Amino acid sequence: MSEPLTEYQGKATMEKITSLAKRRGFVFQSSEIYGGQSGAWDYGPLGIELKNRIAQNWWKEMTQLNDSIVGLDAAILMHPRVWEASGHVENFTDPLVDCKQCKTRFRADQIPEANLAGKKCPECGGALTDTRKFNLMFKTHIGPVEDGANTIYLRPETAQGIYVNYKNIIQSNRMKIPFGIAQIGKAFRNEIVTKNFIFRTCEFEQMEMQYFVQPGTDEEWFNEWRKRRRAYYEKIGIRMDHLRWHQHGPQELAHYAKDAYDIEYLFPMGWKELEGIHNRSNYDLTRHTEYSGRDLQYIDQDKHPGGTSRFIPFIIETSAGLTRTLLMVLCDAYDEEKVADKGNAEGSGDDWRTVLRFHPNLAPITVAVLPLMKKDGLAELAQDIRNELKEDFATDYDQAGAIGRRYRRQDEAGTPFCITVDYESKDTGTVTLRFRDSMEQVRVSRRALAERIRSEIKGYTPRRV
Numbered sequence: 070m071s072e073p074l075t076e077y078q079g080k081a082t083m084e085k086i087t088s089l090a091k092r093r094g095f096v097f098q099s100s101e102i103y104g105g106q107s108g109a110w111d112y113g114p115l116g117i118e119l120k121n122r123i124a125q126n127w128w129k130e131m132t133q134l135n136d137s138i139v140g141l142d143a144a145i146l147m148h149p150r151v152w153e154a155s156g157h158v159e160n161f162t163d164p165l166v167d168c169k170q171c172k173t174r175f176r177a178d179q180i181p182e183a184n185l186a187g188k189k190c191p192e193c194g195g196a197l198t199d200t201r202k203f204n205l206m207f208k209t210h211i212g213p214v215e216d217g218a219n220t221i222y223l224r225p226e227t228a229q230g231i232y233v234n235y236k237n238i239i240q241s242n243r244m245k246i247p248f249g250i251a252q253i254g255k256a257f258r259n260e261i262v263t264k265n266f267i268f269r270t271c272e273f274e275q276m277e278m279q280y281f282v283q284p285g286t287d288e289e290w291f292n293e294w295r296k297r298r299r300a301y302y303e304k305i306g307i308r309m310d311h312l313r314w315h316q317h318g319p320q321e322l323a324h325y326a327k328d329a330y331d332i333e334y335l336f337p338m339g340w341k342e343l344e345g346i347h348n349r350s351n352y353d354l355t356r357h358t359e360y361s362g363r364d365l366q367y368i369d370q371d372k373h374p375g376g377t378s379r380f381i382p383f384i385i386e387t388s389a390g391l392t393r394t395l396l397m398v399l400c401d402a403y404d405e406e407k408v409a410d411k412g413n414a415e416g417s418g419d420d421w422r423t424v425l426r427f428h429p430n431l432a433p434i435t436v437a438v439l440p441l442m443k444k445d446g447l448a449e450l451a452q453d454i455r456n457e458l459k460e461d462f463a464t465d466y467d468q469a470g471a472i473g474r475r476y477r478r479q480d481e482a483g484t485p486f487c488i489t490v491d492y493e494s495k496d497t498g499t500v501t502l503r504f505r506d507s508m509e510q511v512r513v514s515r516r517a518l519a520e521r522i523r524s525e526i527k528g529y530t531p532r533r534v
Contacts, residue, residue: 081403083337087266089423090399093482095119096267108263108271110392115482118433118463120274120395124253126430127276127389130301131251138249138278139242143230145223145255146211152222154360155229155353157206160324163260165203170195205258207271223257228386230254231279232353236365246367246382247290249280253391265338267392274391279384281367284351287327287383291348294385295330298346302332306428306531307401311335315342325352327383334397343397344389351381402426402483408508425483426506429526434484435462436522439475441491443468451490454500454515461519480505485529486522506532 090096094113098105112120132138152158164177168190177200180191188197207223224230231250238244253276263269282290295314303309317329327348334343358365358381369378402425409420429435436458440451448468455464465484467475472489479487489501494515502513502521513521 080405081337081400083266086337086396086399086403089403089425089481090116090266095399108260108269110267110270115433116395119398119427119431119483120391122431122433123394123398124274124276124391126305127301127391127394128251128253130304131249131278135249137244137247138251138280139238139244141231141234141238141250141252142254143227143234143252145257146221147224147230147233149221150360151229151233151357152206152225154356155232156324156356157222157225158204161206161225162202162204164200166200167198168193168195169198203259205260207257207259224255225258226256226388227252227254227275227277228279228388229353231277232357232384233361235279235281235354236363239367245371246369247280247282247286249278251276251278253277265336265341267396268336268338268341270392273393275388276391276394277386277388279349279386281382281384283369284380284383287348287350287385290385291328291346294387295346298344298387299332305398305431306426306529307334307397308531311401312343313340315340323347325349334401336397336400343393344387347386347388349384349386351383353384354381398427398431399425422477422480424480424505426531427483427485428531429485429529432483432485433463434465434479434482435526436486436488437465437467437475437479437484438488438490439466439472440468441472441489445492446495447490447492450494451488454488454490454518458519458522462522476503476508486525488518 087096093115095116097111097113099109099111100106128140132140165174166177166180166185167174171190171193173190173192175191177185184191185197185200189195190197206225208220209223210219211221212219231252235250238250253274255272256275257272260269260271263271280290280294299312302312311334313333313335315331315333317326317331322329327350329345329347331342332344332346333340354365357363365381366379367382369380404424404426405421406424407421427433438451438455438458440447442448451468452466455466458464465479465482467478469475476487483505485505487503487505489503489510491501494500498515499512500515500518501510502518503510504525
């Protein structure tokens with residue numbers, strides 16, 4: 070077993086990741102031609118494919134592979150009383166301070182204690198304002214009149230949409246405890262400081278699952294979901310020595326939480342939260358019962374023959390940011406590998422490649438088809454092969470430039486398999502199948518291509534250099 074990491078030892082930096090993300094069409098600054106919108110990002114052709122595949126894998130893991138979990142897509146705009154009941158109107162705040170001199174704004178809990186105690190700005194040394202609470206929810210108005218009666222919020226989390234629909238799902242789908250409800254959707258937080266690329270933004274997407282359990286079994290299910298969620302990251306090829314647990318102390322626990330752990334990932338900027346697993350007790354459903362006047366008790370008709378048992382379920386939550394997970398996957402996959410040593414003492418002139426070692430189930434492009442030459446019917450043959458494969462795989466076609474340069478472009482995009490169509494392909498019906506991680510090349514029959522690729526994906530083992 071490898072030793073635990075104490076600092077980021079990989080080759081990725083945030084500068085390299087952001088540069089690659091823009092250059093290859095993963096992520097662009099929102100409204101860039103107007104100077105950019107802080108805290109907002111647009112996902113380009115490769116980015117949206119990667120984001121969709123991360124979401125699809127998570128959704129499959131939660132719903133398709135779990136008989137007791139169903140899905141939901143709740144509205145972004147909800148009744149304002151939802152956020153009063155949840156505690157967000159009162160408690161969803163960050164401590165805010167401003168520098169009177171340079172006007173920089175800070176979260177008070179993220180600046181050095183010495184600066185805060187001395188009321189000195191960590192940037193310029195100027196005087197700081199007193200700490201004040203800042204509510205993170207975006208307010209807007211519904212209808213033609215902008216007054217207090219028409220105030221509504223953009224949701225800061227997707228979980229509340231699950232809680233207010235929990236009885237509907239029980240009744241319509243005959244769900245029995247323990248059961249879960251999964252949701253992927255947009256959330257909005259008016260962050261004081263947005264930073265580290267797409268790690269902390271005002272608009273983001275969450276992948277959340279709320280698991281409803283009988284009181285008294287909550288600790289057992291809490292530990293079970295901790296195991297399952299950590300195992301999931303290994304399944305999608307993430308470096309396990311870049312993951313660790315962080316348990317929330319008494320001062321960190323949210324107002325609703327009985328217990329909470331974060332899965333942290335070793336990003337280039339250090340250990341940061343990737344996903345939270347929370348024991349939310351029965352706080353949420355109890356509050357919604359109180360504020361709505363509706364009975365949200367679960368009626369268990371199986372436990373007591375001839376009678377019923379009523380209780381407010383406890384909730385075990387798994388909550389991950391989709392966009393934050395995308396950044397993690399980019400950082401984890403990024404590698405720079407020397408593929409040829411020129412023998413110079415200083416190493417100048419050595420041949421290096423940048424490669425994204427995505428798990429094939431996550432890669433934006435699964436297979437790239439490359440004709441060796443544009444002429445002599447090779448391009449047409451390559452297009453035919455691509456058309457055969459595109460029903461089953463995400464494909465790309467590239468005929469521009471030397472074949473080695475095209476391989477490098479696909480490596481940088483994270484494409485796990487390349488197919489080269491050459492003159493032998495016309496005579497024998499075989500093509501060259503190249504593997505991204507090892508750069509190994511094998512001849513494969515055109516007829517066997519799809520099955521060979523499926524087999525390679527199923528048996529994929531991450532290769533780290």
